[in-house]
Amino acid sequence: LKLYRKRHPTLPCNVLKFKSTTIMLDCGLDMTSTLNFLPLPLVQSPRLSNLPGWSLKDGNAFLDKELKECSGHVFVDSVPEFCLPETELIDLSTVDVILISNYHCMMALPYITEHTGFMGTVYATEPTVQIGRLLMEELVNFIERVPKAQSASLWKNKDIQRRCYTMQEVNSLVGYSQKIELFGAVQVTPLSSGYALGSSNWIIQSHYEKVSYVSGSSLLTTHPQPMDQASLKNSDVLILTGLTQIPTANPDSMVGEFCSNLALTVRNGGNVLVPCYPSGVIYDLLECLYQYIDSAGLSSIPFYFISPVANSSLEFSQIFAEWLCHNKQTKVYLPEPPFPHAELIQTNKLKHYPSIHGDFSNDFRQPCVVFTGHPSLRFGDVVHFMELWGKSSLNTVIFTEPDFSYLEALAPYQPLAMKCIYCPIDTRLNFIQVSKLLKEVQPLHVVCPEQYTQPPPAQSHRMDLMVDCQPPAMSYRRAEVLALPFKRRYEKIEIMPELADSLVPMEIKPGISLATVSAVLHTKDNKHVLQPPPRPAQPTGGKKRKRASDDIPDCKVLKPLLSGSIPVDQFVQTLEKHGFSDIKVEDTAKGHIVLLQEAETLIQIEEDSTHIICDDDEVLRVRLRDLVLKFLQKF
């Protein structure tokens, strides 16, 4: 049982080898590399297109076409590239299945499915696949609609980054608690993880072992179905990833902060820009705003949601009723749309557009609130609004996605007059919730990334910001192979009914019966069956014939099996009765030695063996053996 660690904890990509299957757990794409690139403006930006080239200290300017200096930072002037999943650690073509826990953790999937010879199956829930596809579609759209003439390559010394992929079909759909057999060896089951629409934790189990993979889970009451904790109980190993990236930020407080700052800006006549993904927290934000805007006197302020997939995202959220929390599910039966953003759209308070071009420019009214991507501020419509509103201190950009450092994201836009508010809303488990969860489900072993086993470097005194469990969690680092701390001890074998009928169990202790069995072990698809042995062919006539099947193993006549223990005192008495004298008994660490001094014979009695050591006297040995056997049961 081995775990290969491949990415950072929030965008996990682990590989688990378990009972001859190779399972990739998640396939997250690290997009932080895009922060090193210049933004891709939708509208020609004189500022960004006239940046000075960057030259080395020695004046060497061979990179000045590719690297530009902007606001005191150096950026790559090229199509943004992403960090690929690591391929050296394992041959990805040997991966049998990929299990996806939520739509954020599948963004690197095309790199695996397209370039590595991967032939296996990808398992994910339907919302995960659908929304994941939307996220990919948005990403591809953002990048493809601003074609760059060049692709820079000189600036990097190693090809660890790749350009964005093109769209491609990937999926094999599953539902919560649905059991999927992998080659008969293991069974995998997705469980609701409470984090996002269709997000799941996975149980990977054989008959005697259970591994739980907990990734991106939430115990907060938001829109998805609540987390299924009960099914995680009795795990041998619990792999814990995807905890909150900002453990010190309470999501509720952050939503409050978000609303306050939004209202304050809009009341002063400013605009609010919210860089966000097209699905996920935005649903909850819209719901909070739905309740808040009337009370805050913001009913007349337009909310714009701009994304190539805005329409699909808003509509998808309303149709995945079975994946929603109970409250929202019950609304469907009324029938009402589960999310209140339907009403916002109906009343024209929320409008959505595929991009800033087209209808949007006709409807656009200020002051307003704009939700748009991409949260990295490097591509997507958000770039346009940063350029448009950045110069006025009336406007505010509110960061709610925790994936990117907001300061780095803002770097190419400096100097910036607009206010910046950082309200990261990460509903994934925090450390207090983790310790409660672990107390509840009590796994034998917890395995988690190294980062979770120590306080964050910037707050080394915060002992509360780490996984605290007994026994301490096993940690692993990037690109490390970890042998999981348990050994497989049992295998399930079925026994055919006719063979079972022939068994004659003998009770050796109350409640424990034994029977010997002679059978043929038949193994196929990791399933083991004991079948009755073929009958030995009867020799017919005097003619010596070849046996019916030579390949059937010989069924020798078995010696009976012995059980029981030898009471030394009685044994000595029996020996005396049979004429042995001068018997001496010595206690040893493992049992006793009975010494027949006259006969120069030694009987070693131990828990699991008895040896009779005599000097070439076979008659004596057989006599003694029979005496020993009298004390034992045979079957």
Added chain:
Amino acid sequence: MDPECARLLPALCAVLADPRQPVADDTCLEKLLDWFKAVTEAGSSLLLLQEHPCLVELLFHVLKPQDLSSRILSFALRLAGIFAAQENCFQFLQQGELLPGLFGEPGPLGAAAWAAPSVRSGWIQGLHSLAQHPSALRFLADSGAVDTIFSLQGDPSLFVASAAGQLLVRVLDLALRGPAEGRVCPQAWDWPACARKVVCHLEDCLRSEATPRVTQALHVLTTTFGHCRGLWTQGLWARLSPLVARLLEKDPVPAPHALVDLLLGVARSPVLSSDPGLWETAAQALSRLSPTQAGPLAAGILKLQDCPQALRIQAFSILLQPLAHVLEATAQAPGTPRLLEGAAGDLMAVDTFPPSRSACVGLLCSALAHLELLQPLPQRPSPWPQAPLLAAVVTILRFCNGSAAPSSEAGGRLCAMLVGCVRVQRAALDFLGVLSQGLGPQELVTQVFAILLEYLVSPDSSPTVLKKAFQATLRWLLSSATPPGCCDLEPYAQLVLGELLAVLQKRLCSPCWEVRDSGLEFLTQMTRHWGGQGSFRQALLGSEVPELTRQLLQDPESYVRASAVAAVGQLSSWGLLTAPSSPEHPAVPQKTPLEELLLVLTTDSEGFPRRAVMRVFTEWLRDGYADVAEDPEQSVAPVLRAASRDLDWEVRVQGLELALVFLEQLLGPRGPSTAAPPGALTQALQALCRVQLFEFAFRSLFDCDRPVAQKSCDLLLFLKAKATPSGSQQEVGDGPNVASVEAALRRWQAGEQGQPLGELAPEAVLAVLRSMDLEALRDTLAESSDHVERSPQSLLQDMLATVGVLGDNEADCY
């Protein structure tokens, strides 16, 4: 006893004695007992029983074996106790063997009824009432009741157990008060047998290994020394104190809370506090008990007026210890100021903090609460370690928000326990607010403001924590005025102000209404204090706060609207609510604050904002706020009109209060009756008629809500006094015809409120005022509304009515 009650009593006794009759609820029986108590206290019980033999019959009836309900039995026991409290009546009842029957072995004591806790409780309370005279003491001793009381101390019903303890105290007091009267220190061998028995029992309990028994004895002693001031208590304490001291040697100390209560009770007793042994025991208790257990004792000792200095120092160090631990946990260098110096400081180690989170939090919170109560007391320890305390509280708050850097492993554990703990945050902020009463080094004051700002800014501060942070900030701002009492802010506080207003802006937009509400309250308070101060005005006018406040008048939450009304009132009275120069909407004319508040008064669906509006108008009128002072009549008229029609009685009362202030401004202040000059009076009356005050006032006289009627009565009496000074009674009837007014008043009194009063002339008003007996009305109103229904007669009638004895079912509804 009035004749009607005397007439009803036999029937009632018959009902009570009849097991088939369902008796009214327990409350009726309690009221009945209260009444009998009052009757016996006013006169002779013996006479009462002789005049009303039905009562004795009732008591005898209870003795008969029958299926009486437990509450009637309990009632009878208590009633007998009340009668027997007078010695001659006791003798009377004794003659009939009634008391042994009720309280002795033959009574309920041995019967099945004893299983009911109410019967046991009635038995104890009966004896408690009875134990007033020497005969009672003998009765108690002879009847074996004392042993029963001992056993009842461990009763499963806490009420019974507690009452049993109190009865023992009563018995002790009765037994020892008499013989010991006047002696310096009575000796044990002088004590009556009954007292000796109780004391021996207490001694046994104190020696017992069973903690509940120890606790019982300690409770009895605490009550004894707390309530009994006789000199005999000295003897008792002298005898029992060694046993109490011995409890402290046990490990663990049994019943620590009860022990602390006892020691404090003894220390507070004027008779006992001179005992030097007491202070030794207290000192021993302080050192033996755990910090959590010793905290209340230490706090109690420090509140005593007179106790040895060494003990005070020891007690204070107990309270300071948790805070000292906190300081120690972050101490970076050996030079850091310590809260506890010398031996007490050295004894302490950070490791001594309780290991569990809840215990640690509890210890810190109780230490903070004790110190908070101690700070304003004149007898608080001196020197008061203001600076280290400030440092400690700031550090606690830093631990709670995760910004403190612990210097040790134990500090790290403390940090993990306190992070995000709302309870500790609240306690620390309360104490920090109290500490603003003392000075501190500038550097620490800077830290105080910094941490307060951190809490105000932090999105993680819970609404309650935020409220406390606002309150503490206000207190610190007030204390940082230079010189004290001056209304100008210190330069540093002025710097803080800018940041405060930025925070306030955001908080006023919070989605959480509690936060908006406490933000508005803070703003109102700040404006009240510094509204006239230049730098404050400048900072406030430069922010969005006034405009946001105005917008919050439309908040969906009524509490917030009420606070916004108060804030708008305060801001505009300082001229801080000028219409914003909005470039986007230059044409839209802004309503004046007066108009806005009037709109709230007339349209708001909730009472709180409307009440707040009335308070603001009253304040404005009283303080001569410019917009109102310009033309008070014009401003007051619509407000009074709206208030008179309001459904909320508090708004109507506030309306009458506003009218009273208006009246005072027209006719001079209240006080010794001085008539207004006739010219002024006429003008005033005309003005009052124009604002239609009289219809409001007269109507209110018959308001179904008594406070409104009372207020109106006060108002009209004031006017009457101003109009007709004492000694110059004018002829009634030589004025205009007031028949129509009086007719309207009569109809209003009869409940026909729809009738309008119509136009009123000042003369008619005066005539009506003269003709009305307002003083009598005031006296009637001063009686509580249920004075009729509370009479004993009504009680007896009710009880009889419920069982149908009175024939009809006209039960009082109240």
